[in-house]
Amino acid sequence: MWITIGGLLGLHELRLRCGFRIPRLDGLRHISCAVSRTTYDPHSGRARPKQGRKAKREMEKARAILSVGEEESERVAGLDVRPHRAGYAASFYEGFATRGLRVDCVRPGFVSCTFKVPPRLTDAGGNLSPGAIANLVDEVTAAVICSEGHHMKISVDMSISYMSAAKVDDELEIISKVLGHKGGYSGTYVILKNKATGEVVAEGRHSLFGKLLSKI
Secondary structure, X not given: OOOEEOOOOOHHHHHHHHOOOOOOOOOOOOEEEXXXXXXXXXXXXXXXXXOOHHHHHHHHHHHHHHOOOHHHHHXXXXXXXXXXXXXXXXXXXXXXXXOOOEEXXXXXXXXXXXEEXXXXXXXXXXXXXXXXXXXXXXXXXXXXXXXXXXXXXXXXXXXXXXXXXXXXXXEEEEEXXXXXXXXXXXXXXXXXXXXXXXXXXXXXXXXXXXXXXXXO
């Protein structure tokens, strides 16, 4: 059973405002609010979005994209991941995500790299995955901080704009620059471009923080 009201009001507040008594609604599960298109639950006293057919289809689509099949699970389980000493050697993840990244030019506050998109970092559509792009942004911008003699810093925030797709075997030019420093904070910028077409694949900004070096 449904009762439609013109706004998202609690039953008690509605009774006070309208000046009439609302009978007990023990048999009702929800009250639908026509204005806000949300569902009011009298038991919790909270509103929750009303999920339509389109939202359900999108949810099923996202679930299908994120799901991992048995074959993929077996492949991952079969990988030989050996333990490493943190801070002394690259981890499996770093090697998997950045292997093939070639540094072309390094100078204070500037790093230029080339990266050929490998099959291992592509999604179901054959494009370089957004996660792989985010990892490249993270690694290259962290490296450009070190080009100025700073020690390794930790990420504070990162923003990435995904502009176009990169396919398998596309060669990317990755250029990162230091925007500036303020105290222990550092700002960096990076752009990923298709080397053959000049098309921008992604660009990002990355803020990092670390302790100031002692001048003593």
